[in-house]
Amino acid sequence: MPGIGKSVTLVFHNLAKVLHKRGHQVYVIVGSNFPIPDSTKDGSVNYLTFKTDKEYIFASEEFQRNDVKDMIQSDGDMVTNFRMVRTASEFFTYQCAEMLEDQELFVKLLSLKFDVAVIGAYPFLANCQILPYKLDLPVISITSFTSLLGQAGVPLLPSVVPSLFTTFNEDMDFMERVQNFMITLVSNFISTPSIPAELVQRHVSHKPIKTFNEFLRDSILWLVISVNPALEPIPTLPNVILLGGMGVKQPAALPDHLEAFVQKFKSQGVVVVSFGSVVKYLPTEISKRFLGVFSKLKYGVVWRYSGEDLGEIPPNIKLMSWLPQGDLLAHDSVKVFLSHCGNAGLYEALFNGVPVLAMPIAGDQPYNAERLVKRELAIKMSHCGNVFS
Known part of the structure; x- marks a missing residue:
């Protein structure tokens, strides 16, 4: 197919x-x-x-x-x-x-x-x-x-x-x-x-x-x-x-550069950010707003991002064009997963016990987010126009 x-x-x-x-x-x-x-x-x-x-x-x-x-x-x-x-x-x-x-x-x-x-x-x-x-x-x-x-x-x-x-x-x-x-x-x-x-x-x-x-x-x-x-x-x-969860696999060790970044924030924790394989990058104005918020966090942020240049990146943020998502979510330093709630990420988060901040975009993602919210496994973030809440 x-x-x-x-x-x-x-x-x-x-x-x-x-x-x-x-x-x-x-x-x-x-x-x-x-x-x-x-x-x-x-x-x-x-x-x-x-x-x-x-x-x-x-x-x-x-x-x-x-x-x-x-x-x-x-x-x-x-x-x-x-x-x-x-x-x-x-x-x-x-x-x-x-x-x-x-x-x-x-x-x-x-x-x-x-x-x-x-x-x-x-x-x-x-x-x-x-x-x-x-x-x-x-x-x-x-x-x-x-x-x-x-x-x-x-x-x-x-x-x-x-x-x-x-x-x-x-x-x-x-x-x-x-x-x-x-x-x-x-x-x-x-x-x-x-x-x-x-x-x-x-x-x-x-x-x-x-x-x-x-x-x-x-x-x-x-x-x-x-x-x-x-x-x-x-x-x-x-x-x-x-077969929900069929895509979940046993975690492997993180690449050295990623493990080193995660270890720097071991005491505070790490936020993982990814919006799946279909959304290559968010619109630049939205990405810059996320960057501004992430820069104020005490947590480390690992963000799957491959869009336009966002300028100077704060030291608590690591941008990567590809993430070993399942392996990263299995790390004990990860505290939250900001996700669009696609099927793969949804079950990887569940398997590893990571709470989700859901930002569904299209398809079955709003439905998936509701399933998690219903069971108190996620909080849904609304995004209408340029307003996020």
């Missing part, structure tokens, strides 16, 4: 390593411009690429400077969320088409004689379902979109299961249930894509035409990487495995 983001790739890599250790050969399909994480190049996964002529969406300057800013200033509201999903959908739909048209890739896939395909069950990867159909492969669906589990037969009643596009939790009052019901109806309508019949016909002319929901219903197994029963109740079935 075309790579969605580095964090999802890292989670899948943990699964691939286990499969590799048990004697399986694992191949991952990505676009030729996808930034493959170096940590996954350990021999357990083989990457196959298809030709693409579009810049990877989350690496583009337009997305980082405009879309990210809009998402931050909207405080994760539903309209902006839908708009972001639509923007991503347009890009990944185009990439799926490129993958299906790559005959060199298809010949290679035929020669490898696969036993099963693991496909990302996401609305914006709908057209990718055609590839395993063309190869006559059974499909395992892997997803963080719990709303799609209805296609696996799971009874996701909106009276008790909050939509990903809300910040409700399982303790909804009557009016919240009414709102959740309406939002679920609208989101299911908007976020359920249609796979063009002519596209299926062109690539698999000898088989019946199928819809996206029909493809999903044919999945032999579902792996849900966003839910852990310890964090929230959710109805499930025997063919659904809840």
Whole structure:
């Protein structure tokens, strides 16, 4: 499947390593411009690429400077969320088409004689379902979109299961249930894509035409990487495995330069700041405001940052373009994690017992933040316009 983001790739890599250790050969399909994480190049996964002529969406300057800013200033509201999903959908739909048209890739896939395909069950990867159909492969669906589990037969009643596009939790009052019901109806309508019949016909002319929901219903197994029963109740079935936290690994020692910085603040403590792999950098004016606040803290601050030059950096702040996030959160000097509440960071913080200062931006992040706040594991920071509270 075309790579969605580095964090999802890292989670899948943990699964691939286990499969590799048990004697399986694992191949991952990505676009030729996808930034493959170096940590996954350990021999357990083989990457196959298809030709693409579009810049990877989350690496583009337009997305980082405009879309990210809009998402931050909207405080994760539903309209902006839908708009972001639509923007991503347009890009990944185009990439799926490129993958299906790559005959060199298809010949290679035929020669490898696969036993099963693991496909990302996401609305914006709908057209990718055609590839395993063309190869006559059974499909395992892997997803963080719990709303799609209805296609696996799971009874996701909106009276008790909050939509990903809300910040409700399982303790909804009557009016919240009414709102959740309406939002679920609208989101299911908007976020359920249609796979063009002519596209299926062109690539698999000898088989019946199928819809996206029909493809999903044919999945032999579902792996849900966003839910852990310890964090929230959710109805499930025997063919659904809840793997929230699958991306968490046992910590390794920190690099010497990072360990030295952390040790300088051993008595005061360290704050870790990261907004995930999709947000390359925050808008400069917001980053400078963070810098001003961090400079007044008694704590050390390790900040994943790769944006524009912020000028002189105070001695209690260490900027890094990449963080060994899980290893750092496991350090006993870390006191707080300022995070967007993506799935990977959420479970790394939980695993290591680090409280979260949540600044959700888009997607399922507002929902994730609410799950933590509900259980008193986080405090949510609102950010509307240029006001933070």
